[in-house]
Amino acid sequence: MTKKLMSSVLVGIFLLSIPFFAAAEGKHFEDVSIIFFPGGSEGDSFASVVYRGAKAAEEDLGPKVDYMWSSWLPDKMVAQFKDAIAKNPDGIAIMGHPGVAAFQPLVDEAIAKGILVTSQNTTLPEIEAKYKDKGFGYVGQELYPSGLMLAKGAAQRAGLKAGDRAMVWGLLGQETRGLRTKGCIDALKEIGVEVDYLEISDQVNSDAASGTPVIASYIAAHPDVKMIITDHGALTATLGTYLKAANKKPGEIFGAGFDLSAATTAAIKEGWVGAVLDQQPWLQGYLPILQICLAKKYGFAGLHIDTGAAIIDNSNIDFVAPLAEQGIR
Structure with a gap:
């Protein structure tokens, strides 16, 4: 089984188990606190879909989530990450735009404080490899x-x-x-x-x-x-x-x-x-929240999930258009 297929199977299992979590204990991850980066500004056409995915995960799973909007500016993301670490949440879901060199010392600091970190949208390969066993995963396209x-x-x-x-x-x-x-x-x-x-x-x-x-x-x-x-x-x-x-x-x-x-x-x-x-940004909101919850409560390692999809054009737009109107695709 390929790594990509294995990741897809695991994600499917996790998503299918959400109703069990809810039925068994209500909001299963209510004791988890997370700071999440949607990437852009409120109302941004892409970041707003990421945000909707994260909000859906927050509602389904029960963690307390605070959001930091960055206007897609890497320097602002770095400064906000420092602020997020100072708030000492259980986990932080970052956009990887600033790159490995900028984020490595901050991720090191967060992990040393016992804060889980995972990333979405832009890969941070060296950091992911270093901290995969501590729940650092990736959700986004290759x-x-x-x-x-x-x-x-x-x-x-x-x-x-x-x-x-x-x-x-x-x-x-x-x-x-x-x-x-x-x-x-x-x-x-x-x-x-x-x-x-x-x-x-x-x-x-x-x-x-x-x-x-x-x-x-x-x-x-x-x-x-x-x-x-x-x-x-x-x-x-x-x-x-x-x-x-x-x-x-x-x-x-x-x-x-x-x-x-x-x-x-x-x-x-x-x-x-x-x-x-279409890189399916709704998933880049939902799955990092799930990743942190699972890593915090059960010690699961980081999952690397490719959300890249097929090309959308005028031949297949009618199928996904209603979902785009709802802010899901």
Whole structure:
């Protein structure tokens, strides 16, 4: 049995046992306290889905959970992690965006104080390997392979060929988080596509709407661009706004990106977005809460759970659209 299959089986067992926990003792993990990082800002198209998943776990399982919103800023996540350690909860579920170098000493400090730590959305491989036996797991997509999958699928759907131009708007500047961006770029270059890369600024990272002039300016300077990939859920959800501002019509430039949301669902149906890789962020909220509860009460080791899913486009959007409207997909 592969590690991925084993993880999936274990997760299935844990989820199936939740009704037993509830029936046996009411809220089974009421004595567990957790600080959870949804990643972005309240109302953010991606972070809000992560938050809904975490809230569902809080309601189902009974732990006391406090939330820290970080606007997707790595420096803010580091500062907030320090504050979270000072509050001395039973566990902390972090977003891994700041990377191993920034987080390693803080995780060491938390573990030394008896605080469980686990991560979601962005892997911290060395830390996970060091503390897996102490409950440090991971819930999220495998970043580099996800970038490859999305870019290859999008290029095929867009009919790109060698010599065509594409733009990738991503986060190469972030140590581990940037691996997904790198996967996108590598996949396109392998096809022979000419790739223009733009780094997502802190301003746009926190406020997707502020990226409108960036895209408009880029398209004006590169009228031959055939595809734009946004490696950021909120930016993907805003692609229609960007392309309208550049006086483009739906489908004139193939838009692709990550993370399904109600806004992205509408953009797919309207033709602004042609392909999205859904990493199922609701699970990135629910399962880290479950991980900490199980590690705290039963000493379970960290589980590594890949939430990366198939590509969503106009051929299969109708099935998941109602779930996206509910903030589950």
